[in-house]
Every structure is written in structure tokens, then in C-alpha cells.
Amino acid sequence: MISRALKDKFHREYMTFFEHAERSRRWNLFDDIDWEKVKSEPRNDKLALCAETFMGVELYLPDYIEGHLSLFRDNFARAWFGANWGYEESKHAMTLWQYLVRSGHRTEDQMRDYSDRILSKKWNKPFGTGREMTAYGCAQEMTTFVIYKKQQMLAEAEGNHTLAAAYKLIAKDEMAHAQYYMTIFQHYLDDDREGALEDLSSVFYGFVMPAYELVPDYDSRVEVMRTAGIDRGVFLTEVWGPVLKRFKLTRHDLPRPKRVRAALATDAQEQRAP
Ligand SMILES: [Fe+2]
Ligand SMILES: [Fe+2]
Numbered sequence: 001m002i003s004r005a006l007k008d009k010f011h012r013e014y015m016t017f018f019e020h021a022e023r024s025r026r027w028n029l030f031d032d033i034d035w036e037k038v039k040s041e042p043r044n045d046k047l048a049l050c051a052e053t054f055m056g057v058e059l060y061l062p063d064y065i066e067g068h069l070s071l072f073r074d075n076f077a078r079a080w081f082g083a084n085w086g087y088e089e090s091k092h093a094m095t096l097w098q099y100l101v102r103s104g105h106r107t108e109d110q111m112r113d114y115s116d117r118i119l120s121k122k123w124n125k126p127f128g129t130g131r132e133m134t135a136y137g138c139a140q141e142m143t144t145f146v147i148y149k150k151q152q153m154l155a156e157a158e159g160n161h162t163l164a165a166a167y168k169l170i171a172k173d174e175m176a177h178a179q180y181y182m183t184i185f186q187h188y189l190d191d192d193r194e195g196a197l198e199d200l201s202s203v204f205y206g207f208v209m210p211a212y213e214l215v216p217d218y219d220s221r222v223e224v225m226r227t228a229g230i231d232r233g234v235f236l237t238e239v240w241g242p243v244l245k246r247f248k249l250t251r252h253d254l255p256r257p258k259r260v261r262a263a264l265a266t267d268a269q270e271q272r273a274p
Contacts, residue, residue, distance in 0.1 A: 002130075002191075007075065009187045014077035017180050018084060025176060027169045029095045038103045038162040047155055047163060048105035049221060050228055052114065054147065055096035056215040059115055060123040061089055067125035071133055078130070078184075085177060092170045099166055117216045127203065131196060134185050135203040141178035142239045143209060143230070145171055150229045182246045189247060200247075201254040204240065 002010075065086045072078035097115075100106040106114075127133050152167035188196040212218060236251075244250060255261075 002075075006187060006191050007077070010075065010077040010184060013180070013183050013187070014081050017081065017176070021084065021088075021176065025172065027091075027172075029091055029098060029166075029169075032169065033095070033098075033162060033165055035098070035102050035162065038099070041103070041162060042159050043103075043105070044155075044158055044160050044163075045105070046227060047151070047158065047160055048100060048103070050151060051096045051163065052100060052106065053215055053218075053221050054144075054151070055093050055100070056114065056118050057209070057212065058089055058093035058096070059118040060214065061086060061093065062119070063123035063125075064089070067123075068133070070125075071130045075130075081180065088173050088177070092173065095166050095170060099163055103162070114216070118214070121214045123214060126206070126208070127199075129199070131185075131188050132199045132203060134181055134188060135196075135200045136207070137181035138178060138185055138243045139203060139207050139239055140209065141174055141181055142243055143235070145174035145178055146234065146238045147228055147230055148174060154227070178243075182243060186247060197249075197253070198255055198258070200249075202257050204251070204254055205257045205260075 065082060068082040068085070069079060072082060097111055101108055101111060125133060127136055148167045148171040152164045152171060155161070155164035155167060185196065185200070188199075215221065240251070244253075256264075
């Protein structure tokens with residue numbers, strides 16, 4: 001149970017987030033992307049496969065929303081954020097879907113089959129508390145931002161300007177989500193630094209991108225996904241780097257995860273034993 005003071009801070013942050021979204025970040029997938037242009041652009045199967053894979057990750061939206069609301073059902077600001085966030089994420093999947101069909105890389109039927117296959121599996125939230133899932137949100141949203149930004153550059157370089165324009169709009173949302181989660185997590189740190197650092201550490205050491213392993217034919221996508229440019233090094237410098245910097249932390253400020261400390265304690269005990 002969080003304190004009233006923390007709840008009030010979350011409320012103010014949500015109002016700021018929502019006002020900014022309404023006044024300056026909203027976009028319309030039907031009007032703000034020049035879909036006419038897409039037909040004259042070069043076919044690019046590699047970028048289309050990436051778009052389909054990322055769209056697949058976005059398609060687990062019902063599970064993400066359920067996971068979020070199961071933690072924040074009784075907290076106005078956090079629950080309303082979940083509703084607004086869900087709307088924005090739904091647009092990301094629909095935009096990439098539209099791109100794949102309008103560019104001729106996939107048919108509408110193929111997309112419907114794909115979404116059925118996606119939804120036949122369920123994503124479960126990887127952490128059990130609101131504070132841990134907030135730390136997870138910082139890294140997850142920053143990862144999606146980095147991925148979409150890299151895809152935007154690639155698409156631009158290869159003459160797929162419509163796809164680049166779509167990624168640009170989506171990436172802006174992802175950065176806003178990452179900023180929101182970091183602002184909220186900073187309040188958790190101010191409220192209970194030791195406990196929040198513990199949670200940040202368990203997420204840092206246990207992070208996996210949501211639903212990657214659930215996307216159909218994931219193994220055959222791996223090679224293409226390498227072109228997305230996310231490896232461990234990028235993940236540490238471009239995802240965790242800015243997240244930890246925002247909290248004025250380095251990796252060395254994070255306590256070792258509980259399971260590592262427990263293993264070390266057992267080792268020490270065994271060494272002491274006669
Ligand atoms: Fe998204
Ligand atoms: Fe997002």
C-alpha cells in the first residue's frame with residue numbers, strides 16, 4: 001500500500017503527462033502518414049519482417065493492460081495512465097499493420113492469421129509489484145524507443161520514407177512513456193530509496209523484452225532482428241545508460257540481486273563449515 005503523499009504525486013504526474021499528450025503529442029494514423037507515397041517506395045522484406053515482429057510484440061496489448069490494471073486497479077492516476085497508454089500502444093500495432101498491408105508486403109488475411117496466432121498465447125507480467133513493474137516499464141519503454149529509432153534510420157537510409165515516418169511518430173510516444181515511468185520511479189526512490197534500489201536491481205539483472213519468445217516463428221526471425229541493432233552492448237549503453245543516469249546512478253550503485261547474495265552467503269557458510 002502506498003502513502004497518500006505518493007499517490008498525490010502520481011496524480012500530479014499523470015495530469016502533466018496527459019495534458020502534454022493531449023496538447024502536443026497526439027497523432028492520427030490515417031492523416032499524419034502519407035500512405036499514398038508507400039506504393040512508389042522500394043520493397044524491403046527485411047524491414048517488413050522487423051515491422052511484423054515488433055507489431056507482434058505490440059499485439060500482446062490485452063495482456064499488458066490486464067497486467068498493469070491488476071496492479072493499479074485502485075489507484076486513479078496509475079490506472080488512468082494504463083488506459084491512456086493502452087490507447088497509444090494500440091495505435092502502434094495498427095500503424096505497423098497498415099504499413100505492411102498498404103505497402104503490399106502482407107495481405108489483410110495474413111495479418112489476421114498472424115494476430116490470431118499471437119493472441120493464442122498469453123504474456124504474463126514478469127514482476128509482481130507495482131514498483132518493480134514501474135522499473136520494468138522504464139527499461140521496456142526505453143528499449144522500444146531505441147529499437148524504433150534505429151528502424152526509422154534504417155528505413156530512411158533505404159528509401160522507405162513512409163515506414164520511417166511511422167516509426168518516428170511511434171518512437172515519440174515510446175520516449176514519452178519511458179519519461180513517465182522514470183518520473184514515477186524517481187518518486188519511489190525518494191519515498192523508499194533502499195527498497196526501490198532493490199527492485200531496480202532485480203529488474204536490471206532479470207530483464208527480458210516482453211513477449212519476444214511468444215512471437216510466432218521467433219527463431220527464424222532472430223537473424224533479421226540482429227539488423228535491429230540491439231545487442232547486449234547497445235542495451236547497456238542506450239537503454240540502461242539513460243535510465244540510470246536519470247536517477248543519478250551507475251550500475252555499481254545497484255545492490256546485487258537477492259538470489260546472488262543468497263548464493264554467496266551459502267558459499268561463505270559452506271567454507272566456514274568444518
Ligand atoms: Fe508501442
Ligand atoms: Fe510504449
